[in-house]
Amino acid sequence: MNDSRSESYKAAGVDVTAGYEAVKLMKPMVESTFTDGVIGTLGGFGGLFKPNFKGMAEPILVSGTDGVGTKLKLAFLMDKHDTIGIDCVAMCVNDIACCGAQPLFFLDYVAVGKNKPERVAQMVAGVAEGCRQAGCALIGGETAEMPGFYPEDEYDMAGFSVGMVDRQNMIDGANLKVGDVLIGVASSGVHSNGYSLVRKTLGINEKSVRRYIDEFGKTLGEELLTPTKIYVKAIQSLVGTVDVKAISHITGGGFYENIPRMLHDGIRANIEKAAMPLPAVFDLIAKTGKIPERDMYNTFNMGAGLVLAVAAEDADRAVAAISAAGEKAYIIGECVAGEKGVDLK
Structure with a gap:
């Protein structure tokens, strides 16, 4: 049982129990993305993943990071938060895929003015959907409640992904020629x-x-x-x-x-x-x-x-x-x- 709570911190605008509720709501969504390389589940200090190097002569890790940008303003106005996570994943994994790599896993970072567990769960549902579309696992993330920094009904979202490709199969433009x-x-x-x-x-x-x-x-x-x-x-x-x-x-x-x-x-x-x-x-x-x-x-x-x-x-x-x-x-x-x-x- 998690007995962590602080009335003083809550009075300052940060409700740690809301964070626990958000994790509880998002856990099934996150686990729906798990692939064979995932080790453990949510709750650790780091996301664990065991890559499979079978059939690769020289595996190369490829990483990408990005956010959603001011498209989030549309989500605020529409009060619709279940698709912008797809955008966050897409901006990272599409970059990785340009190198010929298969994304292995993704982590997100969400900063909110006020932690509303149901809304955070909607946001992470979009991230999970993006990961399923990309064939990668959502193995962790962070939700930061930052009162006074963001308005209560606003937030930011960013993430990063790591993929892998055999060096001999990398797409790098080296063989590009006139007439292609x-x-x-x-x-x-x-x-x-x-x-x-x-x-x-x-x-x-x-x-x-x-x-x-x-x-x-x-x-x-x-x-x-x-x-x-x-x-x-x-x-x-x-x-x-x-x-x-x-x-x-x-x-x-x-x-x-x-x-x-x-x-x-x-x-x-x-x-x-x-x-x-x-x-x-x-x-x-x-x-x-x-x-x-x-x-x-x-x-x-x-x-x-x-x-x-x-x-x-x-x-x-x-x-x-x-x-x-x-x-x-x-x-x-x-x-x-x-x-x-x-x-x-």
Whole structure:
């Protein structure tokens, strides 16, 4: 029996018993993500995981960390907290998957103004769902109650993940060459980047998020809270089908910042904008804010959550494999000779 309690600390704004209740509510969700490598359960001082190196000549650990950003403001306004955990997981595991790694485990960090156990449990339910989508285990985390630092109804969420790949199977762009084809994998919308611009442009408030928009078939708030796509399983399926030469996760900085990260000197990316459908939400943002097209492509994913490169002869098979994994993919350009960078036409 846990007899930990402090009336003095509670009077200062921190209720340790609320933390215990939150752990009790989230425990089944967390355990639903456990994989064969997990050792123990919640409650220890560290999350334990035993990796399986079988079949690997030179296992490499790959890590990624990120948060949800100001998309959380939408969750506060909508009082909907069960999907932003998916975003948190996605922002970490998609980065890991770009190296060809399989995420092994995830830990989250939640800081709240006031610990409301049911709300924290909703948040962690989203994290658990994201972990299930990525095939990794949620092996621990931290919930910090910080009165006076965050308003009572607000919080922040971040996390990190560790994955593993055999060095010989790493995706690092080393074999990228002129003539390779670029494939865009569809996003689910804005994902988790650029929300400071979104909120300013669309005048986000309690009233505007409840406005129904015909083009979306839902309210503005529901569209903007759509969870970030998790591409781990699609990438793993693709890796087993064709030689994937490079992958870029299109996050903050859009095309102009992220695509060059997968290129090397002497290779430039030529992309046809019209080759991939543009989700209606980006058209709304651009027209409402009169935002130049270059700024849009330098801030948002513009419908492409991933851009990857394969040999020209593998392009059709790659698109088919991605489609078989449940995602939509389009041939959107090619690698050409030139200074490392991106040209959009």
